[in-house]
Amino acid sequence: MDFKPNSSRHVASIGLQPPSYANASGSTVHIDSTALPLLKRLSLRRLLLAPEGLREPHWHANAHELTYCVRGEALVTIVRNHAVRDSFVVRPGDMFFAPSGSLHSIRNIGPAEAEFILAFSHEKPEDFGLGGSFAAMTPAVLGNTFDAPTAFFQEIGSITTLPIEPEIVHVDGEAEIEPQALHVDALKYRVETNLPQINSAAGSARQTKAGLWPALEDIAMYSVRISDGGMREPHWHPATAEMGYVLEGRARMTILDPDGTMDTYELQSGDVYFIPPAYPHHIENIGVGDAHFLIFFDRADPGDIGFRTLVGSFPREVLAATLRVSRAELPDFPFTEQDPLLVNRINPVDPVDPAA
DSSP: OOOOOOOOOTTTEEEGGGGGGGTEEEEEEETTTTTTTOOOOOOOEEEEEEEEEEEEEEEEESOOEEEEEEEEEEEEEOOOOGOOOEEEOOOTTTTEEETTTOOOEEOOOSSOOOOEEEESSSSSEEEEEEHHHTTTTTTHHHHHHHTTTHHHHHHHHGGGOSSOOOOEEEOOOOOOGGGGGGGGOOTEEEEEGGOOOETTTTTEEESSSSTTOTTOSSEEEEEEEOOOTEEEEEEEOOOEEEEEEESOEEEEEEETTTTTTTTEEOTTTTEEEOOOTTEEEEEEEOOOEEEEEEEEESSSOOOOHHHHHHGGGOOHHHHHHHHHHHHTTTOOOOOOOOOOOOEEEEEEOOOOOOOO
């Protein structure tokens, strides 16, 4: 894909970021507050795993992780408090939640490369790897822990030189898939196999939030598809920030900043955008076919105020005064009891500014 630079302070692109880590077994690209300084309470990574690649057991000290499987097949293992263990298989359209501090690994068990989009509840996640944690302890301390003499760990010299940062490694042999790994798990959610909560000619939205997935804390995700005849209406999220990843398609967004400036920009596959809490914005499909977004929020149950329903909350004279028109000039807005989120784009797309 030909990634194009985006001048907006609200946007960064996965395709233009150098890998934070890469070897023959896989790679990671980070979009955190270093790459996108506006980020707060959210960040994103793309993880690629080659066949038999393993994201070694690790944890995040300051962030929950919410991961979406784009392609491939992987075995996820999570260890929580008091040795509670979850192990399950994820496939395209599946998600998993790793609570902050929980030890977890991702192992590619398929014949092809696997791709994941990882979102975090912090703008700068802190990582600890299991290998590096072993290396931080002396052979005597490890021996005491595992009822072994100091010499046992001294003879395994590589343990003391393992890198502190968690890495992607190669695992030989076929993974053992336990029977329960193919069944329901509290930390796994099959978002794309569920019926969408919002569905119309304008597009669809499959919601991943605490009301539907009780395991979630401080983060949620909507899988939103906007048809080429649809638009995400102008709206905002009270006390909630939004971070979106463009999985496929082309779109245009407009954001209003508190100083009165407007930021309008185009998005393509691989772009990441960030909207601070309660900033009004919209998303419009300007491509051919659906535009598919993974939209993350920094709350487990995000709220929403849309233009479509808010006009019905005020008397016409209030709206007329606000919009600086007479009551006679005020349009007859359609009465809408429940916000549709996605609306039909019945008008031509506004011309694109070549200088934008």
